[in-house]
Amino acid sequence: KQEVTQIPAALSVPEGENLVLNCSFTDSAIYNLQWFRQDPGKGLTSLLLIQSSQREQTSGRLNASLDKSSGRSTLYIAASQPGDSATYLCAVEAYLWDNYGQNFVFGPGTRLSVLP
Amino acid sequence: NAGVTQTPKFQVLKTGQSMTLQCAQDMNHEYMSWYRQDPGMGLRLIHYSVGAGITDQGEVPNGYNVSRSTTEDFPLRLLSAAPSQTSVYFCASSYPRRNEQFFGPGTRLTVL
Numbered sequence: 001k002q003e004v005t006q007i008p009a010a011l012s013v014p015e016g017e018n019l020v021l022n023c024s025f026t027d028s029a030i031y032n033l034q035w036f037r038q039d040p041g042k043g044l045t046s047l048l049l050i051q052s053s054q055r056e057q058t059s060g061r062l063n064a065s066l067d068k069s070s071g072r073s074t075l076y077i078a079a080s081q082p083g084d085s086a087t088y089l090c091a092v093e094a095y096l097w098d099n100y101g102q103n104f105v106f107g108p109g110t111r112l113s114v115l116p
Numbered sequence: 117n118a119g120v121t122q123t124p125k126f127q128v129l130k131t132g133q134s135m136t137l138q139c140a141q142d143m144n145h146e147y148m149s150w151y152r153q154d155p156g157m158g159l160r161l162i163h164y165s166v167g168a169g170i171t172d173q174g175e176v177p178n179g180y181n182v183s184r185s186t187t188e189d190f191p192l193r194l195l196s197a198a199p200s201q202t203s204v205y206f207c208a209s210s211y212p213r214r215n216e217q218f219f220g221p222g223t224r225l226t227v228l
Contacts, residue, residue: 031214036219043221046218089158089159091217093214102147102149104217106158106159106160108156109158
């Protein structure tokens, strides 16, 4: 069964720092991996999607990498700002033997606080 | 585009009551899903649909029913609410397959 973990569970950094959030998954048979941001009491906002054939994706100050063979993804945030404070979740779409349906597995999230 | 919308935002039920959580999307997405989010458990898939008229169970389907009569709507029914169903419920959609998921704002449900 696919399991997703995220380290650290919480992170507090001063404004301006570059930081890395980690996501690990137990089974490398995935279709894709997606990073989300969740603000308190809100829904999930998609940040980056990496298909299984890709190694990384970039959007503005965000860069996500994927190493399927080792079961790892990292989300790099450059020049962090207080507005980046949120919980960051990763999710993998696990491979299905019959290629039918959906099987998304989420990690527990990393709670990020960027201090002014 | 309104994206993915959910109603209501908040709901309080008594044990044994039934209700329907509404989800709609205006992006013509084939795939729609329902998740629940609980502290310490993360998001777990309840039911999903790969198109109108087709639904299937996710990881935690017990106590919930779904139907998909149109591409736009995917309601989630609680048949007889239990305190264990107290949670935040999210609806999501995606198109094409194996692609980015878009989430609604969530419904916070409390069962007393």
